[in-house]
Amino acid sequence: MSQKNRRKIMVDIDTLIEKSLQGEKLATARLISMVERGDQQTPYILEKMYPHSGNAYYIGMTGPPGAGKSTIVNKLVKLFCKSSYRVGVIAVDPSSPFSGGALLGDRIRMNAKSQTYDYFFRSMSAGRAMGGLSRTTKEASRILDASGRQIVIIETVGVGQSELDVAKATDTVLVILTPESGDHIQIMKAGLLEIADIFVVNKSDRPGAENIAHSVRGMLDRRHARLQWRPHVFMTSTLMNKGINELHEGIWTHHRYLQQNGNLEKRRKFQIKEELQQRIETELSDILWQHIIDDEKIEQLVAEVWLHKISPLNAARKIVAEWLGKGKIIQKTFSTK
Ligand SMILES: Nc1nc2c(ncn2[C@@H]2O[C@H](COP(=O)(O)OP(=O)(O)OP(=O)(O)O)[C@@H](O)[C@H]2O)c(=O)[nH]1
Ligand SMILES: [Mg+2]
Numbered sequence: 001m002s003q004k005n006r007r008k009i010m011v012d013i014d015t016l017i018e019k020s021l022q023g024e025k026l027a028t029a030r031l032i033s034m035v036e037r038g039d040q041q042t043p044y045i046l047e048k049m050y051p052h053s054g055n056a057y058y059i060g061m062t063g064p065p066g067a068g069k070s071t072i073v074n075k076l077v078k079l080f081c082k083s084s085y086r087v088g089v090i091a092v093d094p095s096s097p098f099s100g101g102a103l104l105g106d107r108i109r110m111n112a113k114s115q116t117y118d119y120f121f122r123s124m125s126a127g128r129a130m131g132g133l134s135r136t137t138k139e140a141s142r143i144l145d146a147s148g149r150q151i152v153i154i155e156t157v158g159v160g161q162s163e164l165d166v167a168k169a170t171d172t173v174l175v176i177l178t179p180e181s182g183d184h185i186q187i188m189k190a191g192l193l194e195i196a197d198i199f200v201v202n203k204s205d206r207p208g209a210e211n212i213a214h215s216v217r218g219m220l221d222r223r224h225a226r227l228q229w230r231p232h233v234f235m236t237s238t239l240m241n242k243g244i245n246e247l248h249e250g251i252w253t254h255h256r257y258l259q260q261n262g263n264l265e266k267r268r269k270f271q272i273k274e275e276l277q278q279r280i281e282t283e284l285s286d287i288l289w290q291h292i293i294d295d296e297k298i299e300q301l302v303a304e305v306w307l308h309k310i311s312p313l314n315a316a317r318k319i320v321a322e323w324l325g326k327g328k329i330i331q332k333t334f335s336t337k
Pocket of ligand 1: 064065066067068069070071072157202203204205206236237238239240
């Protein structure tokens with residue numbers, strides 16, 4: 001790419017960033033698409049946006065497929081918007097590989113209700129997330145935050161570890177269950193108990209809802225006896241319009257808890273630490289595979305290990321030692337800009 005073209009792209013991106021920071025939704029949608037695709041400009045965008053983020057309240061929403069997460073998100077968005085909050089939603093769609101970049105979709109959804117409610121909806125495909133789902137959703141939610149969204153809701157299906165990680169990296173985690181969610185062993189196995197700040201038993205218009213709520217409360221009694229925050233359990237039915245106002249109030253109760261005694265700061269610092277650890281590992285392994293190890297070297301080591309000339313442990317250590325020796329070269333090739 002010519003110098004001139006590169007400068008033009010950077011100018012365009014600066015304009016997009018400026019517009020997004022002023023709250024323009026289309027610019028925000030385009031930035032998120034770029035980050036989702038893992039465009040070359042991603043680090044630049046993130047560096048420019050990050051100083052403006054940190055003001056939003058992040059809510060994670062997870063639970064089994066079809067539990068009613070999206071329906072509940074819609075109802076909550078309306079309530080938040082009625083209180084004049086600017087809301088952003090990221091829904092991770094595990095199935096569709098095409099949901100992400102569809103600008104047309106963004107536009108339709110944006111215009112649909114923007115007269116009455118100021119919200120931004122974004123669907124993101126788990127399959128398209130470049131650099132891992134939790135990284136991409138985090139980056140997208142920070143862009144929303146920087147663009148002035150005061151509440152950012154992230155919906156993921158609680159089926160895999162990466163989806164749970166996404167929900168976990170928020171200020172308040174809602175776990176949505178239904179009477180069909182199965183017995184408590186299944187809930188525990190899915191790792192949902194550990195991450196929930198609030199439990200919702202949705203579809204309470206169906207039989208068995210009380211049982212699930214009872215069983216969750218029982219598990220919490222055993223587990224959270226010594227913890228500061230004991231997750232609240234709400235019963236909702238979006239069908240009968242029941243329990244949503246109480247849930248909405250319950251979310252603000254957790255928000256107030258976070259405001260006390262530096263709880264929010266502690267939680268976010270813990271999350272930053274986890275993120276840094278992950279990113280450092282990724283950076284190091286990128287350098288390792290780009291600059292130190294090539295196929296030829298691996299093959300050579302395989303042959304030596306195969307012939308029992310060297311143990312696998314020592315072969316690995318040899319590589320690492322070589323890497324450390326090459327520290328200076330790496331410093332030259334590795335730039336943070
Ligand atoms: N009976 C009953 N059905 C409900 C209730 N809430 C949602 N549903 C229905 O459950 C189905 C799934 O709802 P969604 O909101 O799409 O569920 P979801 O958890 O977002 O689904 P995925 O994102 O696909 O995992 C829809 O057909 C809803 O109409 C409820 O309170 N009672
Ligand atoms: Mg959904």
